[in-house]
Amino acid sequence: MSEVTDDASSPVPAEEPGRQVVPLLAPRDGVPDVVTTAEGVAKAAAALSEGTGPLAVDAERASGFRYSARAYLVQLRREGAGTVLLDPIPTAADLAPLAEVINPLEWILHSADQDLPGLAEIGLAPATLFDTELAGRLAGFERVGLAAIVERTLGLELRKGHGAADWSKRPLPDTWLNYAALDVEVLVELRNVMAAELEEQGKSDWAAQEFEHIRLAGPPRPKPDRWRRTSHITSLKTQRQLAAARSLWQAREDLARKRDVSPSRVLPDSAIIDAATKDPRSIEALRALPVFGGPRQRRHSRIWLQALEDARALPDSELPPKTPPFTGPPPASRWARHDPDAAERLTAARAALAALGAEVSVPVENLVTPELVRRLCWDWAAPEDGAEAAIDRVLEAGGARPWQRMLTVPRLATALRAAAEQKGSGDD
DSSP: OOEEOOTTOOOEEOOOTTOOOEEEOSOTTOOOOEEOSHHHHHHHHHHHHTSEEEEEEEEEOOBTTBSSOOOSEEEEEEETTEEEEEOTTTTGGGOHHHHHHHTTSEEEESSHHHHHHHHHHTTOOOSEEEEHHHHHHHTTOSOOSHHHHHHHHHOEEEOOOOTTSOTTOSSOOHHHHHHHHHHHHTHHHHHHHHHHHHHHTTOHHHHHHHHHHHHHHOSOOOOTTGGGGSTTGGGOOSHHHHHHHHHHHHHHHHHHHHHTOOHHHHSOHHHHHHHHHHOOOSHHHHHTSTTTTSHHHHTTHHHHHHHHHHHHTSOGGGSOOSSOOOSSSOOGGGHHHHOHHHHHHHHHHHHHHHHHHHHHTOOHHHHSOHHHHHHHHHHOOOOSSOHHHHHHHHHHHTTOOHHHHHHHHHHHHHHHHHHHHHHHHHHO
């Protein structure tokens, strides 16, 4: 394998010039039947128990179609056992034998944080983890999608096309099942190649810490004021309009959760903004608006009108503010005006981290989260026990792993000291 380097960075593997890429069109053993019964689960568990090595895992969800993040198809593959395609909907109560076999294993996933929460809901969780997408980031690969990494490392072409499909559909088309089986076809081989690459670059321990962090992270916490992410929310000019949008958003959320349908399929954002702006006072006026007169929305007219009435009845003290309250530092674009010293610290910290990322061939956001850097620079005060110790405490409290702190703390300390010295010389 040929190599390229970035200045003082670790070697990053590059594709060999002229190498032929082979399309991967069908699983080598064919597409197995989907497991839909307790008996099928028991047989699959027995087959996987006879296999060797880690377990390749993938799950297909129905994002954009369903409210939940549940898995609607689970793909498993282990050397010596072949591939299993499992329908977790009819078998949800019968998965204990499978969990007993696969939960103690190392799992290989691509973008594990996307699938682990839904798998945990059905009692499936790994003892250890290898994430090929994250491995690619740590190895310095510019493109880390599964197809891109497989092509770069194995010389195989994975043709995508059904990832955004409605996997809650039944029966699943044969072409979808072929696609699903291919997603785990080469994960074991890919894991071995990526593990060797990380070892060569001296990053195996970094990766192990990151994989364990993802394995234990659990589902992401809901962000506050999610209703403010409604498209074109900034077009609303008054607090009363914002209250109407919030009330409609929450009514839509409740209905979507109850029906397990994507909120955008219950009511589009554009309709929420339109109703919040025009504030219809009757079902007839509501149905006169675009979207609300459609057959799907008409049967929920009373729900939407009640949401508007609830917002209208709120006292002024309970109206949402025009701008969201800050739960941390303000947007960095405002720092120069509000706190020029903090802005200087952030500029210096970002430059230091960018240089470090180039040196070790790791994206800056994987070295330390941008939010943690902003919080550090905004709240920074010269400590009594030294900058490095203080920075380390902040990063550790923010969840940074030991390898990240080892690399970034010295650079951040130097950057913050330099920013302070520059301010001091400017004051003189």
